[in-house]
Amino acid sequence: MLNLFYPAARAILFLLEAERAHHLSMAGLRHTEKLGLLKSMTTEPESKPVTFAGLTFPNPVGLAAGLDKEANTIDALGRLGFGHLEVGTLTPKPQDGNEFPRLFRLPQHKALINRMGFNNPGIDQGLANARSATSFKGILGVNIGKNKVTPNEEANDDYAIAFEKAYPWADYITANFSSPNTPGLRELQSEGSAAKLLKTLKNLQSKLHKETGRYVPFALKVAPDLEEKQITGLSRVFRDGGLDFVIATNTTLEREAVKGHPSAKEAGGLSGAPLTSHSTEVIAQFHAGLGKDVPIIGAGGIFSAEDALAKKAAGASLVQIYTGFVYRGPALIHEIIRAW
Numbered sequence: 001m002l003n004l005f006y007p008a009a010r011a012i013l014f015l016l017e018a019e020r021a022h023h024l025s026m027a028g029l030r031h032t033e034k035l036g037l038l039k040s041m042t043t044e045p046e047s048k049p050v051t052f053a054g055l056t057f058p059n060p061v062g063l064a065a066g067l068d069k070e071a072n073t074i075d076a077l078g079r080l081g082f083g084h085l086e087v088g089t090l091t092p093k094p095q096d097g098n099e100f101p102r103l104f105r106l107p108q109h110k111a112l113i114n115r116m117g118f119n120n121p122g123i124d125q126g127l128a129n130a131r132s133a134t135s136f137k138g139i140l141g142v143n144i145g146k147n148k149v150t151p152n153e154e155a156n157d158d159y160a161i162a163f164e165k166a167y168p169w170a171d172y173i174t175a176n177f178s179s180p181n182t183p184g185l186r187e188l189q190s191e192g193s194a195a196k197l198l199k200t201l202k203n204l205q206s207k208l209h210k211e212t213g214r215y216v217p218f219a220l221k222v223a224p225d226l227e228e229k230q231i232t233g234l235s236r237v238f239r240d241g242g243l244d245f246v247i248a249t250n251t252t253l254e255r256e257a258v259k260g261h262p263s264a265k266e267a268g269g270l271s272g273a274p275l276t277s278h279s280t281e282v283i284a285q286f287h288a289g290l291g292k293d294v295p296i297i298g299a300g301g302i303f304s305a306e307d308a309l310a311k312k313a314a315g316a317s318l319v320q321i322y323t324g325f326v327y328r329g330p331a332l333i334h335e336i337i338r339a340w
């Protein structure tokens with residue numbers, strides 16, 4: 001029922017400023033779920049379990065990070081059929097993010113540009129919100145980042161703080177070091193910095209595994225704006241360092257495909273259709289470098305089952321959607337699951 005209703009709801013939401021529409025739809029989802037109505041408006045997705053990084057995902061489709069930054073809409077989003085939800089990015093301290101406006105629609109291109117800048121309630125509040133979810137039975141990923149005020153030299157401390165806090169509550173953790181909206185963050189993707197971050201988190205994971213008896217796998221999330229040589233180098237670092245898995249990709253700084261659009265010059269990361277084939281290529285390159293040792297979750301401009309299957313053919317074991325979900329609604333989740 002929600003699938004039928006979504007195109008009309010979207011037409012109204014798209015009349016509103018983008019971030020306002022986002023908050024309104026998230027609040028609407030939460031209220032409908034609280035009233036017990038969302039269950040009757042949605043259908044259970046087909047069961048298509050995928051074993052990945054030692055976890056059993058009920059189906060291959062997840063929500064990419066950044067939509068539920070506060071981790072307060074888990075039950076409602078779960079009802080829509082997602083097999084996994086990645087909440088966050090959560091940073092050690094709460095932060096407001098960048099000035100408004102910071103989210104732009106480019107409907108002609110089925111795209112978004114955002115420079116949100118990790119607006120989030122902080123890891124403690126985010127996890128408290130996540131703990132109050134009751135009905136979601138899928139896999140919960142917690143995406144972590146560094147605060148804007150933390151210099152890159154101390155970035156690993158921020159990741160370590162958030163990692164340790166998230167560990168008891170997350171099924172997996174993603175360290176996001178590829179957002180274009182935190183100044184200097186992508187510099188952490190250099191081989192040297194990536195190796196250090198990976199070592200810090202691996203050591204912490206090993207300590208927490210011993211202490212808790214529970215192994216929580218973690219991913220690093222990469223940008224699509226990497227040269228082939230960098231991908232080869234990073235793949236070696238990831239393999240040698242024992243990374244559990246990779247999420248590819250984040251948003252792009254490229255603007256070629258949207259040139260001439262009034263919002264094309266807005267600073268930030270571009271997502272959606274202009275990213276589809278490029279992120280698939282990056283997945284294929286990482287897959288070539290990583291082999292079977294380090295599996296991949298693919299994201300970037302998935303608008304159809306075909307787009308998702310192309311990511312699978314390139315080497316992704318699971319997929320995540322964000323911009324395609326905004327444009328197409330929950331029908332997209334079911335469509336991909338059926339075709340997978």
Ligand SMILES: Cc1cc2nc3c(=O)[nH]c(=O)nc-3n(C[C@H](O)[C@H](O)[C@H](O)COP(=O)(O)O)c2cc1C
Binds near residue numbers: 069089273299
């Ligand atoms: C508005 C917006 C906010 C985002 N925030 C985050 C974030 O906080 N952390 C993160 O790792 N990725 C974030 N992303 C990136 C998405 O998770 C995803 O990797 C990217 O948008 C590509 O997928 P898509 O084309 O399906 O949107 C954000 C994307 C958008 C559009």
